[in-house]
Amino acid sequence: MLSLHLCFKQGSVDLPIRRIGDSMFRQIAIAWMVAAIATPTFATVIDGKIIRQNGNGQFVKLETTQPFDVGNDTFDDDNLYAFDEDQNITLSEPINIDISGDGSRKISQGQVVASHYVFFDSLAGIHYGYVDFDAQILGVAAFQGTLAATDFLANTSVNYISTELRGLEDGDIVWVDEKDPQRLWVYWAGSSPGDYIRVFTKKSAGALS
Ligand SMILES: [Ca+2]
Numbered sequence: 001m002l003s004l005h006l007c008f009k010q011g012s013v014d015l016p017i018r019r020i021g022d023s024m025f026r027q028i029a030i031a032w033m034v035a036a037i038a039t040p041t042f043a044t045v046i047d048g049k050i051i052r053q054n055g056n057g058q059f060v061k062l063e064t065t066q067p068f069d070v071g072n073d074t075f076d077d078d079n080l081y082a083f084d085e086d087q088n089i090t091l092s093e094p095i096n097i098d099i100s101g102d103g104s105r106k107i108s109q110g111q112v113v114a115s116h117y118v119f120f121d122s123l124a125g126i127h128y129g130y131v132d133f134d135a136q137i138l139g140v141a142a143f144q145g146t147l148a149a150t151d152f153l154a155n156t157s158v159n160y161i162s163t164e165l166r167g168l169e170d171g172d173i174v175w176v177d178e179k180d181p182q183r184l185w186v187y188w189a190g191s192s193p194g195d196y197i198r199v200f201t202k203k204s205a206g207a208l209s
């Protein structure tokens, strides 16, 4: 029996409050803007971890600069994978989701979202772990219909194959952390081909438009 020991991110940073002069404030503001321009920030997968498993996997964030196939047992290992799809998408129509932190089953037209793909393509493994994002999770497409209906938002060079076999099965559980809306938990068994879900987050607070 799996026992759930949830650990939550310690995200707050305590900064001493002090009075600073205008010139110093301007310098800090300019430095921040230069840094922001040099390294654009997006709503992205930032980390993940497998807490318990029956294999030897680890969390891996994939880059999509080179095309690859996902689905149909193209990985067949114990890792928990995630990659970023398109960013800052303004929804021209509502999209259906299967899982969310507040129980909603739709993301509204006009909402700006970022899209991400999370999957577990093992031979016969079980994972209990999480993936962290740098913005609030709005919802998860976790079944074949909702995944297919949102493929047009992905906009990557990734080749999504065996798409009719995507989605969670009985016993797979995915949920948004109750205390940290930027953390997605998975407890699932991925065999052939595996478990594949799409996660929508808000636009990152620091993202450039
Ligand atoms: Ca499964």
Ligand SMILES: [Ca+2]
Binding pocket: 072, 073, 074, 075, 076, 077, 121, 122, 123, 190, 191, 192, 193, 194
């Ligand atoms: Ca597999």
